[in-house]
Structure formats: C-alpha cells, structure tokens
Amino acid sequence: MNFADMRKTNALKLIIIILIMSAVLVSCTEEEYRASRLYKSLTSYEQKSETVTLKNKKYNKIDLSKKAVLELSKGMIYNVDFSEAVNVRDASTASILNSEIISKTLAMKVTEKDTVMNVISTDIASYGDYVISVTDNAVFTGSGLKVNNLGEGGAAIKISSGASMVLNKSNVKANGAGVESDSLVSISSSEMTVESLRFYEGATVTLDDSRFYTNHGIMLLDNANEKLIHVSLNLKKAKLTADDGALLSMIDTKASVKIEDTTLNQGSSNIMLLKNSEATVTLCNSDAEGGVMTDESSSLNLLIKNGSAFKGYINKGNRTKTVTVQIEENSVWEVTSDSYVRGVILKDANFENIKSNGFTIYYDPKSSTNAWLDKKTVNLPDGGRLAPLR
Known part of the structure; x- marks a missing residue:
C-alpha cells in the first residue's frame, strides 16, 4: 500500500487508499469509502483470554483484553x-507481522502493566x-515499521507513564513530533x-545509529508530574539536523546528555540552547560545530573528552x-567568537587544547573553579585571551 498517495480533499473528508476487489488501489473520500463493498465487509475483532493465530484477515478494529494472546500476520485494519484501530490492554500480548493499519484516529493504543505489543514489517498510518x-x-x-502521521500537525509516537519502547530499522514521518x-x-x-x-523529565532515551531530520531538533522539557525531575539522553552514531533553532534545546528541566561518535553541525547557529535548566553534556569522540547559549537561570557543565572537538562560541554577546x-x-575547543563562561578546567596546562582564533574567553574570577587562574589574563595560542570578566 502506497502511503504517499494518501491525502486530504478538505477538512471534513478523509482520503484513504483502500484495496478494492483484492487487486486495485483506489483513492476515495471517506463518504465514498463508507459506501464501498470493502467498508461494509469489515467487522470488529474482540478477543478475551484466549490464544489465537490469524492470517490474511481484514478488520476495522481489534480489541484485546484479559490476558489475550494474538498473532496476526498479513492483516489489514482500516478504521x-x-x-483507535488496535486496542491492546489488560496484560494482553499482540504480535502483528507484515500487516497494514490505516486509521482516521489513533492507530495503536497499548496500555496497562504486563501488556505487550510486538510489531514487525508493518505499515501504520493515521490522521x-x-x-x-x-x-x-x-x-x-x-x-521494520513505516509509521506515518498524515495529519497537518499530528505526532507519530507517544510513550508515557512508565511505558517503554524499543524501535529498530524503522521509518517515521510526521508534521508533529516524532516521539513524545x-x-x-x-x-x-x-x-x-x-x-x-x-x-x-522522567525519560531515559537512547538514540543509536539513526538519522533525525527535524525542524526544531531534540527538545528536553519540564514534566507536569513533579515526581519526575530528570531526563537522560544518549546520542550515539547519530545524525541530527534542525532547520529552525538549536539541535538540542533544554527548557525548564534537569538533564544529562552524552553525545558519542556523533557529528553535530549547525554552522553559525546554535547547537545547544538552555532556558531555566541544569544540564551536563558530555562529548565523547564527537565533533560539534555551532553556538551554546544559556540564560542567567541556567547551569551547564560541558565536558569535551576522548578526542572530541567543539568548534563554536559560548554565550556570545x-x-x-x-x-x-x-x-x-x-x-x-576552537573558539569562533568572544565567549563567556563560569569556569574553565583544562588538562593541558599549556592551553594547547584551546584554539582561540584571536577571540577572548571571559571567565568568572569569583568562581572557585578558576582559582588556578588567580584572576589573571592568559594569552592563548592563535592570539586570543583567557581573561577575567570585570
């Protein structure tokens, strides 16, 4: 089924690609679909407690409860x-393989402790x-999933309230967030x-060997649940782009971020932006180019290690x-503009791991971190300075 051909005719009518007579792909409005033979032939499937295997079945909804176990292969669900098109709950287990799910509303709802959903090589689309x-x-x-939100602003995947997701070898598209x-x-x-x-806050996230093409990058955010106070992100062997704004934004949160074997490049724009946040960011064997900007209510510890290179500025201006x-x-650290920091910790007392390019790094002489500088101005390689901010 070709999701690229799916589109809206207007705000009230939904175009769905449906299989007519098991052979021909046809585009039609929701009204036309409801009048079709396929729509009239579909029924809902409800299962409680049993263990069932199904193949080559077509439904308009699947509902599992009371520890039901279902394996569905080559299924088609049009809702x-x-x-929702698929609802799995109450400690049930569903395995869906080589299937297609298209839903006007939520495509898959998985909820409650001990409930498990395994999906392989399946196309899933929703408005x-x-x-x-x-x-x-x-x-x-x-x-092996293709997940597509075809709505104007809908998101792809929501994982919340103690749930968990492992996603591998999949493609996700949405005009809204890819994952919340x-x-x-x-x-x-x-x-x-x-x-x-x-x-x-509350999230523990690993993004490995994947590519993320975004408008606004990765955002680490506050949680209304006051019991959840920290978010952890591990970005490894990843590609991340942002057309508008920073690659990594932290807003009203506490976070720890590890960037490993990854290249981040925003050129003259910001790679990191902090607002009212506390964070530790570690670059390991990674290259990062762009600016780091924080507000006065934020605190950032930036650790550059294991052969990493940061080319950019910190709090320019x-x-x-x-x-x-x-x-x-x-x-x-290759400096690209005058920068302002709270503290500087160097393993190389000769300052050779700062390439200043003639710019000045201003530090806080009142911070105990800088006691080793004794409030002095240090001339750096390439004509720049490390100077106390008066």
Missing part, C-alpha cells in the same frame, strides 16, 4: 469509526493526534523526518556566566 500511544507501564517493540515521551525509549538503525523529538567547560587531553 474510520472507532477511537489522529498520534499514530501509536503506549502508556501505563505497557511495552512496545517494533522492527517521559519514559524509556530506545531507537536504533532508524530514520525520522519530523517536527522535533520531545523528551520530558550576552555575558552570562553559567557554563563550565572542561577539556580533556586530546580534545579541543
């Missing part, structure tokens, strides 16, 4: 009538607020073309002293 929602300690695993989560997320060998990725930079041996 325009229900709040709803989300394509997939996993909540309340449920577990979702997906491999305050829980456990692991994504590998995948590609997303989305507005952003949004992770809230705003004189905010909220960033402490630590540069380990065999790593370097």
